[in-house]
Amino acid sequence: MKQLGTAAILVLTSALALTACSPIETRLTPDPVDITVLGLNDFHGNLQPTSFTKAGETAAISAGGVEAIAAEVNDARKANPNTILVGGGDLIGASPAISSLLRDEPSIYALNQIGLKVSSLGNHEFDQGLKELFRMQNGGCDSNDTAKACKFDPNFSGATFKWLGANVTYKADGTTPFQPYSIQDIGGAKVAFIGAVTVSTTGLVSPEGIKELNFLDEADSVNKYIPELKAAKVDAIVMLIHEGGEISTGAGDNYSTVGCKTLKSDSPIVQIAKRVDPAVTAIISGHSHQGYNCLVPDPKGNDRIVIQGDFYGHLLQRLNLTVDKANHEVVKASAQNLVVDYTARKANNTLNFAMTQLVTTADAKTTAVKSVFVANLGVPQIQRGISNARNTESALGDVIADAQVFATQAQGTQISLMNPGGIRADLPDTTQIKAGNAINFGDVFAVQPFGNTMVVMDLTGQQIKDVLEQQWTGGNATAVKLLQVSEGFSYSYTDAAPAGSKVNIADIKFNGTPINPTGTYRVAVNNFLAAGGDFFSVFTQGKNVVQLPNLADVDAFAQYLKAKGSTLTNTVKGRITKK
Numbered sequence: 001m002k003q004l005g006t007a008a009i010l011v012l013t014s015a016l017a018l019t020a021c022s023p024i025e026t027r028l029t030p031d032p033v034d035i036t037v038l039g040l041n042d043f044h045g046n047l048q049p050t051s052f053t054k055a056g057e058t059a060a061i062s063a064g065g066v067e068a069i070a071a072e073v074n075d076a077r078k079a080n081p082n083t084i085l086v087g088g089g090d091l092i093g094a095s096p097a098i099s100s101l102l103r104d105e106p107s108i109y110a111l112n113q114i115g116l117k118v119s120s121l122g123n124h125e126f127d128q129g130l131k132e133l134f135r136m137q138n139g140g141c142d143s144n145d146t147a148k149a150c151k152f153d154p155n156f157s158g159a160t161f162k163w164l165g166a167n168v169t170y171k172a173d174g175t176t177p178f179q180p181y182s183i184q185d186i187g188g189a190k191v192a193f194i195g196a197v198t199v200s201t202t203g204l205v206s207p208e209g210i211k212e213l214n215f216l217d218e219a220d221s222v223n224k225y226i227p228e229l230k231a232a233k234v235d236a237i238v239m240l241i242h243e244g245g246e247i248s249t250g251a252g253d254n255y256s257t258v259g260c261k262t263l264k265s266d267s268p269i270v271q272i273a274k275r276v277d278p279a280v281t282a283i284i285s286g287h288s289h290q291g292y293n294c295l296v297p298d299p300k301g302n303d304r305i306v307i308q309g310d311f312y313g314h315l316l317q318r319l320n321l322t323v324d325k326a327n328h329e330v331v332k333a334s335a336q337n338l339v340v341d342y343t344a345r346k347a348n349n350t351l352n353f354a355m356t357q358l359v360t361t362a363d364a365k366t367t368a369v370k371s372v373f374v375a376n377l378g379v380p381q382i383q384r385g386i387s388n389a390r391n392t393e394s395a396l397g398d399v400i401a402d403a404q405v406f407a408t409q410a411q412g413t414q415i416s417l418m419n420p421g422g423i424r425a426d427l428p429d430t431t432q433i434k435a436g437n438a439i440n441f442g443d444v445f446a447v448q449p450f451g452n453t454m455v456v457m458d459l460t461g462q463q464i465k466d467v468l469e470q471q472w473t474g475g476n477a478t479a480v481k482l483l484q485v486s487e488g489f490s491y492s493y494t495d496a497a498p499a500g501s502k503v504n505i506a507d508i509k510f511n512g513t514p515i516n517p518t519g520t521y522r523v524a525v526n527n528f529l530a531a532g533g534d535f536f537s538v539f540t541q542g543k544n545v546v547q548l549p550n551l552a553d554v555d556a557f558a559q560y561l562k563a564k565g566s567t568l569t570n571t572v573k574g575r576i577t578k579k
Helices: 066-079 105-114 130-138 199-203 218-231 268-273 342-347 353-370 395-407 441-447 461-472 537-541 553-567
Strands: 032-040 050-052 061-063 083-087 116-120 162-164 168-170 181-186 189-197 213-215 236-242 282-284 291-297 303-309 315-324 329-339 373-376 415-418 438-440 453-460 489-493 508-510 520-526 543-552 576-578
Touching (some): 032 066, 032 282, 066 083, 066 105, 066 315, 066 342, 105 116, 116 181, 116 189, 162 189, 181 218, 189 218, 218 236, 268 291, 268 303, 282 315, 303 329, 395 415, 395 553, 438 441, 453 553, 461 520, 461 537, 543 553
Parallel strands (some): 116 162, 282 303, 489 576
Antiparallel strands (some): 032 315, 050 061, 168 213, 181 189, 291 303, 315 329, 373 438, 489 508
């Protein structure tokens, strides 16, 4: 692929353009139209902004939030009426209290009003099961969460945009419960958006909620529909996928780098992109909560744009396409990530007023719960790790694991293990730091918003060792999930050792003594892990299981903070060490 220019944006020339249909023998007089595609991924119901640090800077700003996102989208539409907003999945689920306590209905309405047209499904769209996702799409109040449903709008009407899932099928008959693709008329051009969600969804949500569904290979599923789209003579195809990757350590590239080629080769999105039909012009991705604007070769070896926009609305992905409507091809394609700078827009009084009203309404409906005082911490903030990494021990992970032991003492708990993906925010977010290091329930809920409950079980020492090995195997092989562990429990691992042998059982200790492979230990986890979530299937082998349906993990956390808050610091305890 030829790169024109060195300064601003990578341009893919028409000679090697990634077209949406097969070459035609007779070329017509070109009929070009410039199209702007804006992408929003991993929004997670963050109606309000959160902290973000721009590339090359050290001071954090407030970024995202629907007031700023809407303003950014409206500015793009003014500059180019041929603008469309699309999604990369996880628009809802794992949301802060302002949205989650209202079953994410205000987030759906916000995205409707901003003008989102289509989105890939994300794994978190399935957090509450297929029935509830259908309600999010179609509206109504028949919910499996009646305590929260229709509390924002008693006549909840659902999403006006469509979720797309080419690789999601019913087990019974192979049909798709959601549209595989959508063809949008943009400035007279026919642009197809085809959606897929990570195949690992089966291990990322409660099995009961998706028991009717298959999640198939992403690339194969997308490629299956390419002939249909070519037959429809679409002018461009854009893939929306809730799967992602990471830039290689030490590469120096970030969200603002244009045309990077430093995505880790074993990243799921790289392996998928290399197999997706060359007819797809660009790939808008998500899931890994990273910012990148890279190039990955397609099956013909030609570079293709693969982009992701961080998370929580901090960035909007932008594709600039010049489409030849007469010859059904993309003449130029470029990409960039746009920072949604809430701080600057508030200072300049350019936030979107309609969204301000919506946020104010949602805030008022949830304030009574969110504002309840919980504790004063010993420090302004306890963090979940550098760049929110899930492959390291974190100060907040240590505290949560300790909280789960504390809250389940009556069940004889000795050890607690916590999945890092269940820790969704620092305590509190930088934008919410208060006088006296005070935290309220809204801050606590933002950390653990899933509504999981606590479970206590017996595991043998060998089973604990097997659980730890699953941090690097199966669905975790390319995205390590380091379980956070409670006080008194520690272990070391050898990163270079082969999968299945990274942890020596002699290096796993409880109260300073190596665990006994045949001994029994009382272990507390959340119900997601207890069901084998995040590919930790060994938990399903536990014995003498006690379900605690009336003890939510967020309440266990709050209990501990009330008791110990002033003694807690932002210190990683060193319970997990790498050899």
